[in-house]
Amino acid sequence: MRESFLKYIQYEKRFSAHTITSYENDINQFEQFLTDNYGEKLEEASHNSIRHWVVSLVEKGTSPRSVNRKMASLRALYKFLLKREIITKDPTWKIQALKTNKALPQFVNEPDITRLLDQCEFSRDFEGKRDQLILELLYGTGIRLSELINLKTDDIDIYSNTIKVLGKRNKERIIPFSNNLKHVIEDYKQLKKMSVSAKEDEYLLVTETGDRCYPMLIYRTVKKYLNLFTTIEKRSPHVLRHTFATHLLNKGAELNAVKDLLGHSSLAATQVYTHNSLDKLKSVFDQAHPKA
Incomplete structure (x- = not known):
């Protein structure tokens, strides 16, 4: 399932190699969290387990920007699973992005x-x-x-x-x-x-x-x-x-x-x-x- 998703974003969505690696790392991290805390598989994840993961990331000091990037990976995964009818409900629905301070791009004068x-x-x-x-x-x-x-x-x-x-x-x-x-x-x-x-x-x-x-x-x-x-x-x-x-x-x-x-x-x-x-x-x- 995960491999199918990674192939999908590589060959159909044409994501860059760097983005694919980031998505894979985020999904692996969340999957480990599910196993350790809920004994669930990715397709069994609930709204509450994802919220719990977000809270745990914040408590560990992960920046809001990084948390939002990880959530983008999960949203893409569950949108894919929903489209393939592997799940019937998107567990990321209604989970809002964290507020971030908009960083201005640095440049050389x-x-x-x-x-x-x-x-x-x-x-x-x-x-x-x-x-x-x-x-x-x-x-x-x-x-x-x-x-x-x-x-x-x-x-x-x-x-x-x-x-x-x-x-x-x-x-x-x-x-x-x-x-x-x-x-x-x-x-x-x-x-x-x-x-x-x-x-x-x-x-x-x-x-x-x-x-x-x-x-x-x-x-x-x-x-x-x-x-x-x-x-x-x-x-x-x-x-x-x-x-x-x-x-x-x-x-x-x-x-x-x-x-x-x-x-x-x-x-x-x-x-x-x-x-x-x-x-x-x-x-x-x-x-x-x-x-x-």
Whole structure:
């Protein structure tokens, strides 16, 4: 049953590998709780046993955001079981999400990201050029980590300065990029051809041994360089995506345009960046308006 659900979200819903792993871990954790406290199987869980699990998570210090994510996993599971007529009633019904403080996305300020990309001395070998390309792509296009790793060489159109990205739910979008990024891509591809015997030649970013890049390599690369140029707490690939969106809005880009570039399905997900833009607008107002 659990295996059928995991296959469903993998092959039919097209969830990312990271999301599937999170769902599986959440379900396994809840199943262990049921076994230890109620002697029930997943399909036998009741409204009360799920509420008890939520309370136990909170008492252990699990953040409301994490609890809500775990509940999203259970809701998806029981919706699947209901659809397959394995259960007749959804036990997650009427269990409300916990209130959370809306965390604003962290981003690198413009002077720091400019110094990183313009003044950092990347090594002239394949690894140095790949590191530069990773940073330039994340900040220059706002793509997600998973999209970066799955980016194929043929997805880059050097002539029109665009990349084709396959995002969540297999949604395809086209993102323009700068001439500066174009030069970095061309230099990288030339070094890659000379230096690496690529086993995964269809993918743009590869390791020194020719294998496709993996998430931890990207994380280590981003953290290594952000450590040199910024003091923000979070230093992950996603921070560069936040930085991309925030800087566009700060420069006057339309919210709908940023939404399309990020691959968001609704404006609600993009609007979180407007807070940072409003701070910038207020600063401009205070400096420029005669009555401020």
